[in-house]
Amino acid sequence: MYNKNDPRTKDWFLISGPGPILTILITYLYFSLSAGPKYMRDKKSYNLKNTLIVYNFIQVLLSIYIVHEGLMSGWFYHYNFYCQPVDYSNDPVALRMTRAVYTYFVCKLIELLDTVFFVLRKKEKQISFLHVYHHGLMPLAAWIAVRWLPGGHGTLLGVINSFVHIIMYTYYMLAAFGPQMQPYLWWKKYLTSLQLLQFLIVGIHASLVLFNGCNFPKFPIVLLVINAGVFIYLFGSFYVVTYMKSYNVEKKNEQNDSETVKDKSN
Secondary structure (H helix, E strand, O other): OHHHHHOOOOOOOOOHHHHHHHHHHHHHHHHHHHHHHHHHHOOOOOOOOOHHHHHHHHHHHHHHHHHHHHHHHHOOOOOOOOOHHHHOOOHHHHHHHHHHHHHHHHHHHOOOOHHHHHHOOHHHEEEEEEHHHHHHHHHHHHHHHHOOOOOOOOOHHHHHHHHHHHHHHHHHHHOOOOHHHHHOOOOOOHHHHHHHHHHHHHHHHHHHHHOOOOOOOOOHHHHHHHHHHHHHHHHHHHHHHHHHHHHHHHHHHHHHHHHHHHHHHH
């Protein structure tokens, strides 16, 4: 497979070989898990309010662009939901999809800044295994897509994921304005539900290729389906711990408080 890369993208920036992307990801992991926290250990957290507002706004715009390009160059028109091989031609529409996939790859690299900002703001609890696994894996997966599969069946993942990110980064942008926005951000927990839904849809959609004889490489699809299952488990566990268990604890505390008041009144 390594020697069958797409000739249209093989010389694009950061795509010609695995060295650059692996260097970026290793540096990311080293900074996020070791160097960054050590550097910030005896320092005050940075106030990045304006930076975060601008950063999240840019992410929203990029995600809108990717969704638009993904739909206009395939999924809104001629792409088949059940089986869509990669078009490796120089047809303008095929090249448009290829550029959209590359833009998605660039976005995944930019999103590594999510973790950098957590480190600089000393939000270590946010740097969970789920967070690092997700942010570390997606750029590599997108790089593979640009190099070998910049179009076809697997691109629905990028369209759906970017749509979710429009909503997600809109939330982050609003939250960055400060506590005064909290009353309007009651829908936070639904972001996780939306992420779970996207992985379910992506997993089911990708698995169709394994059973319908579609002319699309099977090995990447198997990895995609497995990874979708891993994300469903990780995000599902996060949802249970963060929202369901905390909700049950709150209800129990309310019940105990009401019983205490009742006992005192007696």
